[in-house]
Amino acid sequence: MLNRLGNQTLVFKNKPRVVGSYSVVGPKEGKGNFGKFFHKVLEDDLFGEKSYEAAESKMLKLAITEAISDARINKDEVDALFAGDLMNQIISSSFAAKTLGVPYFGLFGACSTMAESLIMGACHVDGGFARYVACATGSHFSSAEKQFRYPLELGTQRPPSSQWTVTGMGCTILGNTNTGICVESATIGKVVDWGVSDVNNMGAAMCPAATDTLKAHFYDTGKTPDDYDLILTGDLGKLGSEILLDLMEYNGFKIGNNYSDCGQMMYNNTQKTFMGGSGCGCGASILNSYVYSRMRKGELKNVLFVATGALMSTTSSQQGNSIPSIAHAVSFSLGGKERNV
């Protein structure tokens, strides 16, 4: 008997718990809609380092270290770190892992990495391979622009469909404890590509993957959108999340009543981010602050977190390929007492 429903959904029978979390963001994100929820807002996104890449890695290390403190455990009790980021060869994660000295699995799921790391981590805890795991990711506007688009110094005009890569990190500690937010189930994404090749329109490229995974989640589990207080995508942005609502309705699912997108919500309208936020850190920072916080207060009881990732590289785009995308979904619930019964 597999711990699996349908083709893509894993069921965590031992209900791994969120035992700690942390978020750190840059100054622009601190001035956005979630400023008061983040654990730490930097005054300078260089964070005392000489390069944006080093700052990104330092921020990620901070998020992991502080999430471990929040879980009231020692670093040595972390049985595995699951982390990834947008940088080539995920250097932010690997350099953070180097200074932490914990067993490490590097992941690449682009902006889907928060959900990917949570699924991997939950499998390890649920399968009895770990007592505590750290699941972390993040992104940095300046390092991402430099790598994927143009040097910042060029002052390139941004098209109206573009999103702003979030400078932010999030880390969740999962543990096999009896209290806390449960990871109930997760739906593993497939790579979906509808032919969008505009790297300045990530929302359009990624929303078919989000649709595919949401459909699979509802089919596999038999749940409906109404079973969730909040269905939260990672970084589809304003345009992508509007298309998602249409695509879901076309497929017979009305998710509009309790649907939001982290990218759409991250910044306020005066911040000139056009379609909103994007990047691994967009969903990661909001999940690890605002979402868990509202769940812990009981204001949200069932949350489906769907992180979406665009899997292109500058090389694949320059060679004329469209943008393959993926979305992984993680279902959280407040089921604190179930395990004690």
Next chain:
Amino acid sequence: MLNRLGNQTLVFKNKPRVVGSYSVVGPKEGKGNFGKFFHKVLEDDLFGEKSYEAAESKMLKLAITEAISDARINKDEVDALFAGDLMNQIISSSFAAKTLGVPYFGLFGACSTMAESLIMGACHVDGGFARYVACATGSHFSSAEKQFRYPLELGTQRPPSSQWTVTGMGCTILGNTNTGICVESATIGKVVDWGVSDVNNMGAAMCPAATDTLKAHFYDTGKTPDDYDLILTGDLGKLGSEILLDLMEYNGFKIGNNYSDCGQMMYNNTQKTFMGGSGCGCGASILNSYVYSRMRKGELKNVLFVATGALMSTTSSQQGNSIPSIAHAVSFSLGGKERNV
């Protein structure tokens, strides 16, 4: 009670089995020492494609598809694909996953990816989250040179300490069946960095990580090097594997009697690869052909496969950082009847 020994080692109590495997390599590798063992040797490493990146992805897809055939299952029975490669944003894996249409987890462990994917896959099968998983990786000389070093057209002279990135792919299908080679245990690596910053001396950069993981494996499991017929590192090359023998001896472990390195063995002396092979595909292609083949014949009964990865990027090196490295170890055994007892 965790399925864990010591600090870094996972124990797979349900013994996931190797139910299928496949390897495909380029023409140079076909002329090397393992030519007759590989399942397929390409005549042209462009493999009918217009770019080396596309050829790399096509080779990886072929390895996965043929490994699935070798396992005598359908593509739809693969519950998850765990794959990664050396390309920025692991485009070879993601583009292969796109055409395969199976649930997909992208990994980045550089040349440690074969072991990383096997550990992830074994956890999924052992934990009851999957019946069959595909674990795959590979590399391509021409795409790797272009991305990490110099354009091939430049004809740059290679230093004597350099290794030759293997054009080759390997895929293992693991399943929860009763027969076949067992995945017994695995030791998760930590990121280790002794300050080597020469990207033309990967063996020296990675051998401290291999030492660290081997030590952890022996401490955690209580095994000794003599418990294995073969201890096989992925791509330390001639220099790196010599240093590893010294480092292990310094730490009290004599592994020389049954130790080999895929990078050291891949090419023959006339092939001008200096320190030998490297790349994700080096260990992956030899494990999925020669090693499993000898195990199936009963010539090898206990094998410890230790894949090592150098986790730098061109950016991290250009910014003056040394090369962080990691090694993951997977212990295979011929325990075919144990589960039926």
